[in-house]
Amino acid sequence: MAEVEKQVDDMKIEENKNDEEEDDVNPWSVVSKSDKGVDYDKLIKRFGSTKIDQVLIDRIALLTKQTPHRFLRRGIFFSQRDMHRLLDRVEKQKPFFLYTGRGPSSEALHLGHIVPFIFTKWLQDAFDVPLVIQLTDDEKFLWKDLKVEEANRLAIENVKDIIAMGFDKDKTFIFSDINYIGSCSEFYKNMLRVQKCVTFNQARGIFGFVDTDCIGKISFPSIQAAPSFSSSFPHIFGNKKDIPCLIPCAIDQDPYFRMTRDVAPRLKYPKPALIHSTFFPALQGAKTKMSASDPNSSIFLTDTKNQIKNKINKYAFSGGCATIEEHREKGGDCDVDISYQYLTFFLEDDEQLEKIKQDYTSGKMLTGEIKKVLIEVLQEVVATHQENRKLVTPEIIKEFMTPRKLKYTF
Incomplete structure (x- = not known):
C-alpha cells in the first residue's frame, strides 16, 4: 500500500548507518561519539526540526513582557516545531495549553530530570496557561524490570518532586497513566484513534521496535500522544477539540511527537508545537546522559x-x-x-x-x-x-492529581 509506505516529513528520521560519527539518540538511549556531547545541529537536520533563533526569542520576550529564561538565552532549549504558529495564536489571544511528562523509574530525581520542569514552570507563569503533566508509569513497567504496583508507587513519589518545583495548583493537572486512562473514556478513545492511524511498519521505523518487543511497547506511543489533544481532558476543556498544546521536552522524546503531528490532521486535531532542550550531561562527561x-x-x-x-x-x-x-x-x-x-x-x-x-x-x-x-x-x-x-502533603498530591476544571482566562 503506497499510503502506508509514504514517508511524511514530521515522521521521518534520516538515518545514515554508514556514518560512524552519528550520535545515537532515541527515547531510551543517548550516546555521543564526541567528548563535547551530541552534535545538535546534525540532530536538528536529522529530525527535521527548526533551530531556535534570536527572532523567536525576541518574540517570546515581547509577548510575555519578560526577560527570556536563561535556558532560552543560552541555547539550552535550542530546537522547535511550530513555535511561531503558536505565538500567532497568542497574539490573537487564542488559547493553548502546556503538556510535559516524566517516566518514573526511580524514587529520586536527578538534576537532568528537572530541566524540562524548570522551563515548563516559566512558560506556565509567563503565558498564564493550564498545564497537564503525564507520569508514564505504564511505560516504565513495560521497559523496566518493575511490577505494575512499584511503577505506580514511583510515580507518586516523583509527583512530590514535581509539585516542589512550584507549579500553580489551580492551573496544573498531574496524572498517572495507570490511574487515569481507565477513568477517562475520551483519553482512551484518542489512544485508539492514534493506534488505528499508525501501522506496525511505521512504528518500527520511528522507534526501532524489533520482533521480540512485547506488544505493550508497540502500543505505548499512542498513550504518550493522547495528552497532545485537548479532548483527552474533558474535565479541563469540555468538548473543545481545537486547543493546541506546547510540549517542552528533551529532544530524545521528539519521535513520539513526530508521529503525533502526522496523525493529528487525520483526526482533525491541531498539531502539537514542541520546544526541545539539550541533554544535561553526566558528571563523567557529555558522551551520555545520566x-x-x-x-x-x-x-x-x-x-x-x-x-x-x-x-x-x-x-x-x-x-x-x-x-x-x-x-x-x-x-x-x-x-x-x-x-x-x-x-x-x-x-x-x-x-x-x-x-x-x-x-x-x-x-x-x-x-x-x-x-x-x-x-x-x-x-x-x-x-x-x-x-x-x-511541604508536599498527601492532601496536596490528591489535589494536583484529581481530575477537575483548571483556572485559566480563555
Missing part, C-alpha cells in the same frame, strides 16, 4: 551538601590541563568541562557566567575554583528543593 541507576552519574535531589561536594570534586569531568603550570599557560576547555556546563544550566547571572568562562579559558581560574563555584550553586538549588518537598 542514569538514575548510577548514583555517581549526577547530582540527585536527595543528595546532602557533603555528597554534592564530594561528587563534583571526585567525578566532574574537567576541561583543565594536567598541571597548574600548563593550565595557567593554555587555559581550560569550557566545551568539555562539566562544572562549566552545569553552571550554564543553574547559574542565573549572565555576567558572572561569562566572567567564569573568560577566566577559566584564559587559565586565570583553576579547575578546583570553578568546581567550588558550582558546589555552592548546586547546594543551594538542592537544599531549596528539599525544603519545598517537605
